[in-house]
Amino acid sequence: MSKELQTFIERSLERGVEKDVIRDTLVASGWSGKVVDKILMQYAGISAQGLVIPAPRMQSHQIAQDLFLYLLSLVTLGITAFATGSLLFAQINHLLVDPTLAMRDRQNDWSINLAIAEILIAFPLYTWLAVHIGRDVERSPQKRESLIRKLMIYLILVISAITAIGDLIAVLTQLLSGEMTLRFLAKALVVLGISLIIFIFYLYEVKKDDALVRERLV
């Protein structure tokens, strides 16, 4: 939740500003009505003079819960992405045989079995977490402002962007040294594809978060 927003609301309440006035002011300056309402709901106290005083309601263990959900989805997403990549690499090695490596490629069965097991466990779990988080932020939009959520989303964005950039650099280097093979190109495409899917997915999440906070501005 945005710290400035919270502070602003607290101070206004202390000075006896009506809740409706606070809400209208904030919405006029671009904050989402839903988010403002959610924060206002946390202050329920009324003084003897009829003044609203900021009495914070009990907060759930929001940070710990967010950390659990987002860290787990980060890890399951990572496992899925790497396992899918390694399976597709094995497929490329299998289809585009390099005669000098023909013997070595046969010994990859164990890593293939591991990758299949990783996807079968991690991907359904990731999907469940994503659906759970999606419903959660749909129900209580102020959770889109969670610091943990922001950190994790941007962490995933950075990792997938770096992967894609590094991949493109590797392709270009290989091309410049005149050693571009179909095998290499196919593997580079796999890496680029996976990182782009993840990047676009989370970029969209960021845009959605931003849009919700500024929805009344336009």
Added chain:
Amino acid sequence: MTVDCPKPGCPLPRLLWWIACIVCIVAIAGGIGITGGPQSQRLKNQDLERVNRLQSLSQAIEQFAVQHRRLPENLDELTREETLYLAPSILTDPVSRKQFTYMPQANRYRLCAVFATNTQPRQEADHQAREEYKWTHPRGKHCIAFDAPYNINRREPSPR
């Protein structure tokens, strides 16, 4: 990039999830296509054990030949040799428990086993891989030929 749809209920994340789902299924199906699934993995492991035993056997035979300046007449002769520390189970197939076939000749010998899978590469291997290639096998009965160590008496094995 088509990210201009920041309203709830936009089809893009769902579409990306379906793409990811299809990619995962294709990857898993392809992986199983390579490994052949659990049953085929079992057979491959059995063949791996066969090859391991044959490798230990050929080492024991060569050690025997260096010590006695002749090849052993049969595999049982190896187990009687105390200095080789050879477990009797090495002489037998891990699944059928039958003894491997051993065929000594003048200055070479052959070891045979019945294999359950084919490990021969689809393409001719390079020279560097020759030692590895020696231990590949087709499905069914297959013999691997070995040269005896150079210092043995180049005679036919002594009459039984």
